[in-house]
Protein backbone atom coordinates (compact mmCIF):
# COMPACT_ATOMS: atom_id res chain seq x y z
CA UNK A 1 0.00 0.00 0.00
CA UNK A 2 1.16 3.52 -0.73
CA UNK A 3 0.79 6.13 1.98
CA UNK A 4 -2.23 7.67 0.24
CA UNK A 5 -3.89 4.24 -0.01
CA UNK A 6 -3.29 3.70 3.70
CA UNK A 7 -4.78 7.10 4.51
CA UNK A 8 -7.78 6.36 2.30
CA UNK A 9 -8.29 3.00 4.01
CA UNK A 10 -8.02 4.60 7.46
CA UNK A 11 -10.54 7.30 6.54
CA UNK A 12 -12.92 4.68 5.14
CA UNK A 13 -12.64 2.63 8.35
CA UNK A 14 -13.28 5.73 10.45
CA UNK A 15 -16.37 6.65 8.42
CA UNK A 16 -17.72 3.11 8.74
CA UNK A 17 -17.24 3.18 12.50
CA UNK A 18 -18.93 6.58 12.76
CA UNK A 19 -21.84 5.28 10.67
CA UNK A 20 -22.19 2.43 13.16
CA UNK A 21 -22.37 4.86 16.06
CA UNK A 22 -25.13 6.85 14.41
CA UNK A 23 -27.15 3.75 13.59
CA UNK A 24 -26.90 2.54 17.18
CA UNK A 25 -27.82 5.88 18.73
CA UNK A 26 -30.72 6.89 16.50
CA UNK A 27 -33.44 4.63 18.01
CA UNK A 28 -32.94 6.17 21.47
CA UNK A 29 -33.14 9.68 20.05
CA UNK A 30 -36.30 8.83 18.12
CA UNK A 31 -37.99 7.37 21.21
CA UNK A 32 -37.88 10.61 23.20
CA UNK A 33 -40.44 12.79 21.39
CA UNK A 34 -43.12 10.10 21.63
CA UNK A 35 -42.75 9.59 25.36
CA UNK A 36 -42.47 13.27 26.27
CA UNK A 37 -45.89 14.91 26.12
CA UNK A 38 -46.52 17.71 23.65
CA UNK A 39 -46.23 21.25 25.00
CA UNK A 40 -44.04 20.02 27.85
CA UNK A 41 -40.49 20.08 29.02
CA UNK A 42 -39.63 16.60 30.28
CA UNK A 43 -37.14 15.95 33.05
CA UNK A 44 -35.68 12.56 33.92
CA UNK A 45 -33.87 11.47 37.07
CA UNK A 46 -31.62 9.21 34.97
CA UNK A 47 -29.46 10.04 31.99
CA UNK A 48 -30.49 9.19 28.43
CA UNK A 49 -34.19 9.97 29.16
CA UNK A 50 -34.66 6.72 31.07
CA UNK A 51 -37.71 6.60 33.34
CA UNK A 52 -36.60 3.95 35.85
CA UNK A 53 -35.98 6.30 38.78
CA UNK A 54 -38.54 8.96 38.00
CA UNK A 55 -39.57 11.53 35.44
CA UNK A 56 -42.01 14.37 35.03
CA UNK A 57 -43.65 16.35 32.26
CA UNK A 58 -43.91 20.05 33.02
CA UNK A 59 -46.59 21.67 30.89
CA UNK A 60 -45.86 25.35 31.21
CA UNK A 61 -47.73 28.52 30.60
CA UNK A 62 -45.63 30.71 28.31
CA UNK A 63 -43.80 33.36 30.30
CA UNK A 64 -44.56 31.94 33.72
CA UNK A 65 -41.99 30.36 36.00
CA UNK A 66 -42.72 26.87 37.28
CA UNK A 67 -40.93 25.01 40.02
CA UNK A 68 -40.35 21.40 39.06
CA UNK A 69 -41.80 18.52 41.08
CA UNK A 70 -38.60 16.49 41.19
CA UNK A 71 -36.47 19.21 42.71
CA UNK A 72 -32.70 18.84 42.31
CA UNK A 73 -33.12 15.53 40.50
CA UNK A 74 -32.98 16.08 36.73
CA UNK A 75 -30.10 14.49 34.85
CA UNK A 76 -31.55 14.47 31.35
CA UNK A 77 -34.14 16.75 29.84
CA UNK A 78 -36.05 16.99 26.58
CA UNK A 79 -37.80 20.12 25.36
CA UNK A 80 -41.04 19.15 23.64
CA UNK A 81 -42.71 22.44 24.53
CA UNK A 82 -42.70 23.82 21.01
CA UNK A 83 -40.97 26.93 22.37
CA UNK A 84 -37.71 27.89 24.03
CA UNK A 85 -37.27 26.74 27.63
CA UNK A 86 -34.83 28.08 30.21
CA UNK A 87 -33.63 25.87 33.07
CA UNK A 88 -32.82 27.35 36.50
CA UNK A 89 -30.80 26.03 39.42
CA UNK A 90 -32.95 27.78 42.02
CA UNK A 91 -36.69 27.84 42.68
CA UNK A 92 -38.78 30.68 41.23
CA UNK A 93 -36.45 30.94 38.22
CA UNK A 94 -33.34 32.10 40.00
CA UNK A 95 -29.85 31.39 38.65
CA UNK A 96 -30.58 30.44 35.02
CA UNK A 97 -28.12 27.92 33.66
CA UNK A 98 -29.26 26.62 30.30
CA UNK A 99 -31.56 27.50 27.39
CA UNK A 100 -33.07 24.75 25.26
CA UNK A 101 -34.64 25.61 21.93
CA UNK A 102 -37.70 23.61 20.81
CA UNK A 103 -36.75 19.97 20.26
CA UNK A 104 -33.42 20.38 22.01
CA UNK A 105 -32.29 18.02 24.75
CA UNK A 106 -29.55 17.26 27.24
CA UNK A 107 -28.83 13.53 27.50
CA UNK A 108 -26.65 13.83 30.58
CA UNK A 109 -26.17 17.12 32.39
CA UNK A 110 -23.25 15.63 34.27
CA UNK A 111 -21.29 15.56 31.01
CA UNK A 112 -22.05 19.15 30.03
CA UNK A 113 -21.70 20.80 33.41
CA UNK A 114 -21.46 18.52 36.47
CA UNK A 115 -22.51 21.31 38.85
CA UNK A 116 -25.95 21.45 37.17
CA UNK A 117 -26.66 17.73 37.49
CA UNK A 118 -29.37 17.10 40.11
CA UNK A 119 -29.72 20.86 40.61
CA UNK A 120 -32.57 22.04 38.35
CA UNK A 121 -35.38 23.55 40.41
CA UNK A 122 -37.50 25.57 38.00
CA UNK A 123 -38.21 26.23 34.31
CA UNK A 124 -39.67 29.00 32.21
CA UNK A 125 -41.09 28.69 28.71
CA UNK A 126 -40.73 31.71 26.48
Ligand SMILES: [Ca+2]
Nearest residue numbers: 089119120121
Ligand atom coordinates in the same frame (compact mmCIF):
# COMPACT_ATOMS: atom_id res chain seq x y z
CA1 LIG B 1 -31.72 23.51 42.71
